[in-house]
Amino acid sequence: xxxxxxxxxxxxxxxxxxxxxxxxxxxxxxxxxxxxxxxxxxxxxxxxxxxxxxxxxxxxxxxxxxxxxxxxxxxxxxxxxxxxxxxxxxxxxxxxxxxxxxxxxxxxxxxxxxxxxxxxxxxxxxxxxxxxxxxxxxxxxxxxxxxxxxxxxxxxxxxxxxxxxxxxxxxxxxxxxxxxxxxxxxxxxxxxxxxxxxxxxxxxxxxxxxxxxxxxxxxxxxxxxxxxxxxxxxxxxxxxxxxxxxxxxxxxxxxxxxxxxxxxxxxxxxxxxxxxxxxxxxxxxxxxxxxxxxxxxxxxxxxxxxxxxxxxxxxxxxxxxxxxxxxxxxxxxxxxxxxxxxxxxxxxxxxxx
Ligand code: TRP
Numbered sequence: 001x002x003x004x005x006x007x008x009x010x011x012x013x014x015x016x017x018x019x020x021x022x023x024x025x026x027x028x029x030x031x032x033x034x035x036x037x038x039x040x041x042x043x044x045x046x047x048x049x050x051x052x053x054x055x056x057x058x059x060x061x062x063x064x065x066x067x068x069x070x071x072x073x074x075x076x077x078x079x080x081x082x083x084x085x086x087x088x089x090x091x092x093x094x095x096x097x098x099x100x101x102x103x104x105x106x107x108x109x110x111x112x113x114x115x116x117x118x119x120x121x122x123x124x125x126x127x128x129x130x131x132x133x134x135x136x137x138x139x140x141x142x143x144x145x146x147x148x149x150x151x152x153x154x155x156x157x158x159x160x161x162x163x164x165x166x167x168x169x170x171x172x173x174x175x176x177x178x179x180x181x182x183x184x185x186x187x188x189x190x191x192x193x194x195x196x197x198x199x200x201x202x203x204x205x206x207x208x209x210x211x212x213x214x215x216x217x218x219x220x221x222x223x224x225x226x227x228x229x230x231x232x233x234x235x236x237x238x239x240x241x242x243x244x245x246x247x248x249x250x251x252x253x254x255x256x257x258x259x260x261x262x263x264x265x266x267x268x269x270x271x272x273x274x275x276x277x278x279x280x281x282x283x284x285x286x287x288x289x290x291x292x293x294x295x296x297x298x299x300x301x302x303x304x305x306x307x308x309x310x311x312x313x314x315x316x317x318x319x320x321x322x323x324x325x326x327x328x329x330x331x332x333x334x335x336x337x338x339x340x341x342x343x344x345x346x347x348x349x350x351x352x353x
Pocket of ligand 1: 005006007008009043046136139140148149150154
């Protein structure tokens with residue numbers, strides 16, 4: 001049976017892009033009961049690789065991300081939710097995996113290259129940041145995960161992990177499991193654009209709807225959304241492709257929403273046709289989108305508010321999850337050291353290989 005591991009860096013609260021791109025799917029996977037184990041990791045140690053000077057940001061966002069998880073329906077009874085830095089075995093695994101990867105291989109990683117550029121590191125790249133793909137291989141292999149649900153930008157990390165697993169299993173005994181990435185089902189969900197139409201919803205661009213936003217914030221943000229710049233008057237024909245409002249509808253709208261909030265159309269296709277023909281104003285479309293998002297986000301926000309009243313309970317949940325995760329990682333580390341022949345004191349005295 002399949003074992004899943006995935007995670008997020010705690011550098012900010014989670015937004016609608018995270019929700020459609022990954023959280024919703026995780027909850028479905030969790031509730032399907034089809035998986036042997038599901039591990040969800042808050043990757044604080046990875047977040048520190050480019051935030052060493054801002055520990056508080058990472059610290060404070062651990063509980064924010066945990067609240068986002070729980071309010072979306074991740075359930076600690078079914079999924080192990082844990083904090084990366086609480087599993088020291090991951091560092092030990094990384095240390096041995098570092099010998100299986102060359103500097104030039106890391107330099108070729110397109111995601112790391114892109115992040116180095118975006119962060120303006122130039123010649124001052126922290127070593128920890130540069131090597132985080134190796135530590136991510138430790139995260140995945142420590143739990144023998146064979147499935148890793150991630151966004152497209154993480155594919156190079158999974159490929160790097162697969163290479164490390166193959167090298168390890170060839171050089172030593174084959175104790176590690178080669179993982180496969182699980183991508184979001186459709187492109188709308190894998191990359192929700194920002195409110196301003198930018199390619200991605202991102203905290204630094206200030207174009208996000210957060211899971212914790214108030215109902216009023218959501219309404220105001222939707223009203224300010226970009227639409228089709230050529231659709232100036234209601235009568236003008238409009239474009240639905242590359243129109244953020246319609247992309248959000250593609251991601252969230254179901255036929256029932258029309259029955260409930262806009263019965264003059266049967267489905268999204270009918271509404272889109274009207275928009276393309278002309279005669280359907282942006283205000284109506286936005287109002288409809290607002291109804292849908294309010295109904296989707298209200299239960300999440302309410303659960304979040306309730307849980308945030310008892311952070312002690314959230315931290316206790318994370319502690320328990322981390323203790324369980326640590327046991328599993330320690331078992332794998334033990335197997336890894338035995339496979340390498342460096343478990344010297346296992347058994348009686350200084351063991352032979
Ligand atoms: N790199 C991932 C991100 O930035 C977070 C992460 C760390 C991760 N370790 C992982 C994801 C292991 C999947 C598996 O979002």
